[in-house]
Amino acid sequence: MRPDAGPLPKAELHLHIEGTLEPELVFACARRNGVELPFADVEQLRRAYVFDDLQSFLDLYYLAMNVLRTAQDFTDLADAYLARAREQGVRHAEIFFDPQAHVSRGVPLEVVLDGLEASLSTSAERFGISTRLIACFLRDRGAREAMTTWEALAPHAARLHGVGLDSAEVGHPPEAFAEVFGAARDAGLHLVAHAGEEGPPDYVWQAIDVLGVERVDHGIRAVEDRALLDRLARDRTPLTVCPLSNVRLRCVPALSEHRLPELLDAGLLVTINSDDPAYFGGYVDDNFQALRRELGLGDDVLRELAANSFRASFIDEDDRARLL
Ligand code: ES4
Numbered sequence: 001m002r003p004d005a006g007p008l009p010k011a012e013l014h015l016h017i018e019g020t021l022e023p024e025l026v027f028a029c030a031r032r033n034g035v036e037l038p039f040a041d042v043e044q045l046r047r048a049y050v051f052d053d054l055q056s057f058l059d060l061y062y063l064a065m066n067v068l069r070t071a072q073d074f075t076d077l078a079d080a081y082l083a084r085a086r087e088q089g090v091r092h093a094e095i096f097f098d099p100q101a102h103v104s105r106g107v108p109l110e111v112v113l114d115g116l117e118a119s120l121s122t123s124a125e126r127f128g129i130s131t132r133l134i135a136c137f138l139r140d141r142g143a144r145e146a147m148t149t150w151e152a153l154a155p156h157a158a159r160l161h162g163v164g165l166d167s168a169e170v171g172h173p174p175e176a177f178a179e180v181f182g183a184a185r186d187a188g189l190h191l192v193a194h195a196g197e198e199g200p201p202d203y204v205w206q207a208i209d210v211l212g213v214e215r216v217d218h219g220i221r222a223v224e225d226r227a228l229l230d231r232l233a234r235d236r237t238p239l240t241v242c243p244l245s246n247v248r249l250r251c252v253p254a255l256s257e258h259r260l261p262e263l264l265d266a267g268l269l270v271t272i273n274s275d276d277p278a279y280f281g282g283y284v285d286d287n288f289q290a291l292r293r294e295l296g297l298g299d300d301v302l303r304e305l306a307a308n309s310f311r312a313s314f315i316d317e318d319d320r321a322r323l324l
């Protein structure tokens, strides 16, 4: 691509808003909310961003988000993401948030939703980005807590576009969440789930067959199962792949060894996303650039990946009118 062409227009479909919390905002929120942090300064916090696996990342992720207390904190968080996303060519974002991670430490759901919406409701006018919210259940807190979380979310269903499933994967298979996903589907919401990030291909089968998800988040371990690849290709079930995340969490040994080309060769609808960009060394276009540099992907493939992001999105008539 010509250097002056700017980033490819794209949709971001796998982005945890809490994972966009940069160290500078951690300290700003901590100061104004009187929260003590076990880090002396921004530099020391940033140096802690070295992870062995998903759990070691989640430990820091849940610790840092403890500074988010007020609606203003969530508004500032989303505004900061939108400013970065615009620079990265993002035109539409379907944004995850983790209700339980806030409610469980005493921040009411309404504070989270009101704060995020104060930013996101005007994202198109201010940043040229249409936005939607997807509420994720924390799978390591179990199916019962997911259901009580859903009961709290249900009155706000119109403010949501979908539900998802995230947090520590291994030992927490999708099938346990069949009932709560059924309830969300009955409320008219889209369904997605993290599966096949650290967990086995069987978790991806459960996500599509038991939960009925319309997209699989990560899904990279599908490469280990030929029948699963064929199924995902046949149904055009999108995968939201997050290359820099996969390397930082040691799900793949290096970007140069990422098996994304095999997913594409198998005919899957693959998209590229940033996951938790404040923690993983880059926002979404940084992921595209890294794939060019370290995996040798050419302009034609990168363009196709960007186009896939719109095909895989849940854009509705309102979004379409602005985007297409
Ligand atoms: C996550 Cl990378 C990842 N995997 C699972 N759950 C998550 N929550 C935030 N980032």
Ligand code: ZN
Residues within 6 Å of the ligand: 014, 016, 166, 194, 217, 275
């Ligand atoms: Zn994720």
